[in-house]
Amino acid sequence: MRAIQIKKTGGPEVMELVELPVPKPGSGQVLVKIEAAGVNFIDTYLREGRYPVELPFVPGQEAAGTVIALGQGASGFKVGDRVAWNGTRGTYAEFACAPTSELLRIPDAMSFEQAAAVLLQGLTAHYLAHDTHAIQAGETVLIHAGAGGVGLLLTQIAKRLGARVLTTVSTEQKAELSCGAGADKVILYMIESFVEEVKRQTDGDGLPVVYDSVGKTTFEDSLKCLRPRGLMALFGASSGAVPPFDLIRLSTLGSLYVTRPTLKDYVRTRSELERRAADVFGWVASGELHVRIGASYKLDEAAKAHRDLTGRKTTGKVLLTL
16 A cells, blocks of 8 residues: 655655555454545654654554454444544555544545544534633634634634634735634734734733644733633644743733643543534534635645645645545
């Protein structure tokens, strides 16, 4: 099978298109013929070596496709099922194995591309809005990278919950996308201060929560947007890691809270995974939640997909299609 393999960490150029044996499903696993794989920032962090990983490896941890074989003890699924999963690496390939504990059936009304596009980012948006900070009707919230994959989904979910949504974007084109997702005020951070605009939009009171996937370049100013006892939900670092931080600043800025959530801690049980996925897949299938696939690349274009994603040239979700 064709697959992308990383033998040493580094830039996008370390990703090689190679021929590998089709994997055999182990106990409790299924073998899936992949139709679409999600490209996410976590993939770039692993490729760069930010997180330790045994080399060589096939990147990617999110995909959708068709079950073609069952491993010993694999139950609850059958050959021919349309499935999606997130969590087990190896999805930048034509075939991959996944544990049944991570598998989700794709509704008939959803395409493989939609499923691969919404799983990680949709579940992330779901837990951020319902649990990291449970948005209440009438609250005003700030979402950075409003035209990104999570940003567009989180905006729509926040609006479902009755919030007034402020977003930040870098261009007029991205501003249009953010407005289309329901943002009440889009801030072009390249030409105006989002701190000052937040103060204007809240009459100086500040926000109960800031959802920040950008990290290094937004963290300090995001804290200044919060009201006393407000929450900074830092769930990504597209601009780089936040430097070491003196916790006393949380006191001086108003007894603030900071959390660094990650999806695995919000889908710790099968029932929690199914509950969140049922909401997200159901909203997509019914047309209530729109998934924007901003760019789709072939497997041999994986390096370009990473360059475009990290270079902020994409909007919505980035996919590899097999």
